[in-house]
Amino acid sequence: MPDTIPPLSPRPEVLAYFETRRSRPGKTLRAPGPDRDTLAPLLETALRVPDHGKLEPWRLMVLEGAALARLAEVTERLGTAQGRDAEKLAKARAMFADAPLVVAVVANPKASDKIPEVEQTLSVGALCFGLVSVAQAAGWGANWLSGWMATDRAWLTEALQLAPTEWVAGFVVIGTESAVPPERPRPDVAALTEWISE
Structure with a gap:
């Protein structure tokens, strides 16, 4: 006999x-x-995201220690060779050099006649947000970052050895907070919401 699922209760x-x-x-x-x-266990929880067709169009790479130092070097070297803005390049390098731990959420789209790639990409984005939320719920500071490295083929190939069809949807930095961030303006729900009843 199948298990009975209890109704959802307010949380x-x-x-x-x-x-x-x-x-x-x-x-x-x-x-x-x-x-x-x-x-x-935080990664396991974060993977509970909408995934139409159960394709699992994503994978995770946990970057720590010497790997972060290597990625900082690759970022500076390739960015300099590409003529990128020095100030922005310094920030990109610091994202790895100064991070305690980074989880690269890799978009790994699957060939499918039923599930378009845009739906798979949305699932990867849901995973990024889920990981940030789960990490914060567990008491860690977390942020979802990207930058030019996330889609630059030369960087993706050298730094992470990604396949030609893969890219990084987010570099999720997780660590201990050193400062309380100020509140930021929030979207105007009324201005952004349309109610349609017929």
């Missing part, structure tokens, strides 16, 4: 969390970050 503590959540700037996140035993 006001979860609503309260989302009503007040906000990303922590990556530059304010410091060591320590979560160790592997701490991070693994």
